[in-house]
Protein backbone atom coordinates (compact mmCIF):
# COMPACT_ATOMS: atom_id res chain seq x y z
CA UNK A 1 0.00 0.00 0.00
CA UNK A 2 1.22 3.50 -0.85
CA UNK A 3 2.28 5.50 2.21
CA UNK A 4 0.87 9.00 2.39
CA UNK A 5 2.05 11.59 4.89
CA UNK A 6 0.14 14.81 5.47
CA UNK A 7 0.93 17.89 7.48
CA UNK A 8 -0.12 21.49 7.86
CA UNK A 9 1.98 24.59 8.37
CA UNK A 10 1.37 28.34 8.60
CA UNK A 11 3.67 31.07 7.25
CA UNK A 12 2.29 34.56 7.74
CA UNK A 13 -1.07 34.65 5.97
CA UNK A 14 -0.35 31.38 4.13
CA UNK A 15 -1.77 28.06 5.31
CA UNK A 16 0.23 25.25 3.75
CA UNK A 17 -1.37 21.81 3.50
CA UNK A 18 1.12 19.15 2.40
CA UNK A 19 0.86 15.62 1.14
CA UNK A 20 3.96 13.50 0.66
CA UNK A 21 4.41 10.12 -0.95
CA UNK A 22 7.59 8.42 -2.13
CA UNK A 23 6.95 9.82 -5.60
CA UNK A 24 5.90 13.42 -4.99
CA UNK A 25 5.18 16.22 -2.58
CA UNK A 26 2.05 18.31 -3.15
CA UNK A 27 1.59 21.63 -1.38
CA UNK A 28 -1.80 23.35 -1.30
CA UNK A 29 -1.05 26.97 -0.38
CA UNK A 30 -4.00 29.05 0.82
CA UNK A 31 -3.19 32.75 1.24
CA UNK A 32 -6.07 34.08 3.31
CA UNK A 33 -5.00 37.67 2.64
CA UNK A 34 -6.15 37.15 -0.97
CA UNK A 35 -9.38 35.40 0.01
CA UNK A 36 -12.64 37.31 -0.53
CA UNK A 37 -14.70 34.90 1.58
CA UNK A 38 -17.05 34.10 -1.32
CA UNK A 39 -17.32 30.41 -0.25
CA UNK A 40 -17.23 29.11 -3.83
CA UNK A 41 -14.48 26.68 -2.80
CA UNK A 42 -16.47 25.53 0.26
CA UNK A 43 -19.43 24.66 -1.99
CA UNK A 44 -17.45 22.93 -4.72
CA UNK A 45 -14.88 20.88 -2.76
CA UNK A 46 -15.77 17.26 -3.62
CA UNK A 47 -14.43 16.00 -0.27
CA UNK A 48 -16.17 18.63 1.90
CA UNK A 49 -12.68 19.47 3.18
CA UNK A 50 -13.34 23.22 3.34
CA UNK A 51 -15.59 25.16 5.67
CA UNK A 52 -16.22 28.79 6.39
CA UNK A 53 -14.16 30.44 9.11
CA UNK A 54 -15.45 33.17 11.44
CA UNK A 55 -16.70 35.43 8.62
CA UNK A 56 -18.60 37.91 10.81
CA UNK A 57 -15.59 38.51 13.04
CA UNK A 58 -13.31 38.79 10.00
CA UNK A 59 -15.68 41.43 8.56
CA UNK A 60 -15.21 43.36 11.81
CA UNK A 61 -11.42 43.21 11.50
CA UNK A 62 -10.30 39.86 12.97
CA UNK A 63 -7.10 38.60 11.30
CA UNK A 64 -8.09 35.00 10.56
CA UNK A 65 -8.63 32.72 7.55
CA UNK A 66 -12.08 32.91 5.94
CA UNK A 67 -11.77 29.25 4.95
CA UNK A 68 -10.65 26.35 7.14
CA UNK A 69 -9.05 23.26 5.59
CA UNK A 70 -9.63 19.73 6.89
CA UNK A 71 -6.29 18.16 6.03
CA UNK A 72 -7.48 14.58 6.57
CA UNK A 73 -10.40 15.03 4.17
CA UNK A 74 -8.50 16.90 1.42
CA UNK A 75 -7.68 14.79 -1.64
CA UNK A 76 -5.39 17.43 -3.18
CA UNK A 77 -7.53 17.41 -6.32
CA UNK A 78 -6.89 21.09 -7.12
CA UNK A 79 -10.50 22.12 -7.78
CA UNK A 80 -10.33 24.96 -5.24
CA UNK A 81 -7.21 26.20 -7.04
CA UNK A 82 -8.94 26.20 -10.41
CA UNK A 83 -12.15 27.89 -9.33
CA UNK A 84 -11.04 30.50 -6.78
CA UNK A 85 -11.75 33.89 -8.39
CA UNK A 86 -9.01 35.67 -6.42
CA UNK A 87 -6.29 33.01 -6.81
CA UNK A 88 -6.06 32.58 -3.04
CA UNK A 89 -5.26 28.88 -3.55
CA UNK A 90 -2.13 27.64 -5.30
CA UNK A 91 -0.86 24.12 -5.72
CA UNK A 92 2.67 22.98 -6.38
CA UNK A 93 3.76 19.45 -7.16
CA UNK A 94 7.36 18.42 -6.71
CA UNK A 95 8.43 15.09 -8.07
CA UNK A 96 10.84 13.19 -5.87
CA UNK A 97 13.27 11.01 -7.82
CA UNK A 98 12.51 7.34 -7.38
CA UNK A 99 13.64 6.52 -10.94
CA UNK A 100 17.13 7.88 -10.21
CA UNK A 101 17.43 5.75 -7.07
CA UNK A 102 16.23 2.72 -9.03
CA UNK A 103 18.79 3.43 -11.77
CA UNK A 104 21.54 3.83 -9.18
CA UNK A 105 20.73 0.57 -7.42
CA UNK A 106 20.46 -1.18 -10.80
CA UNK A 107 23.92 0.15 -11.65
CA UNK A 108 25.31 -1.01 -8.32
CA UNK A 109 23.90 -4.50 -8.90
CA UNK A 110 25.49 -4.60 -12.34
CA UNK A 111 28.85 -3.46 -10.98
CA UNK A 112 28.81 -6.22 -8.36
CA UNK A 113 27.94 -8.94 -10.89
Ligand code: SF4
Nearest residue numbers: 035036038039041084
Ligand atom coordinates in the same frame (compact mmCIF):
# COMPACT_ATOMS: atom_id res chain seq x y z
S1 SF4 B 1 -13.10 30.60 -3.65
FE1 SF4 B 1 -11.24 31.78 -3.15
S2 SF4 B 1 -11.97 33.81 -2.54
FE2 SF4 B 1 -13.73 32.40 -2.43
S3 SF4 B 1 -13.74 31.68 -0.26
FE3 SF4 B 1 -12.57 30.18 -1.48
S4 SF4 B 1 -10.42 30.85 -1.28
FE4 SF4 B 1 -11.71 32.59 -0.65
Ligand code: SF4
Nearest residue numbers: 045074075077078080
Ligand atom coordinates in the same frame (compact mmCIF):
# COMPACT_ATOMS: atom_id res chain seq x y z
S1 SF4 C 1 -7.66 20.31 -3.17
FE1 SF4 C 1 -9.68 19.39 -3.66
S2 SF4 C 1 -10.19 18.15 -1.86
FE2 SF4 C 1 -8.59 19.60 -1.20
S3 SF4 C 1 -9.66 21.40 -0.42
FE3 SF4 C 1 -9.26 21.81 -2.60
S4 SF4 C 1 -11.12 21.11 -3.68
FE4 SF4 C 1 -11.15 20.20 -1.61
